Amino acid sequence: MPSDYRRTAVDRSSILIDMTESCEPRPRVVLERMYQAEAEYLAAGGPGAASFTTLAPFFDPDVRLWQADALPYGGLWRGHDGIEQFFLAMSATWDRFEMAEQTFLSEVDPLVVLTHVNARSRVTGRELSFPILQTITVTEGLITEVRPFYWDTAAVADACSAADR
Secondary structure, eight states: OHHHHHHHHHHHHHHHHHHHHHHSOOHHHHHHHHHHHHHHHHHTTOTTTSOGGGTGGGEEEEEEEEEOTTSTTOEEEEHHHHHHHHHHHHHHHEEEEEEEEEEEEEOSSSEEEEEEEEEEETTTOOEEEEEEEEEEEEETTEEEEEEEEESOHHHHHHHTOGGGO
């Protein structure tokens, strides 16, 4: 009987370990919750009007977001301050940026999300419809890296350029 007791204790220990590991949200769940928080942030007025504290809990303090250099908001955006500045730059560029359809192509790190965007340039008023493929890394329940790949960065840059007018 004591040997059965020890085996039961070991089994319970492994169950506790499994439960602890499963308490961390899956990467897709983290991303879906962030997308919901982003929608609430934008509905509340977005950059300059709404508090970034709605979004900050989803991002690692040292998160890195790479945008193609050819875009009006291109470059590396780092940390919570960088992400907040990125949203300000996006808001200055786009009057509307609707993520119309999203498809998760991979739910393991890095996640791969195909997003169809409908947008209108704040400067030119031109409307665009285009795909973005993103790889997103989630570590210990926080977004640590985002790399979006635009189908046609030249078309985006042209649509946002006052020189087109």
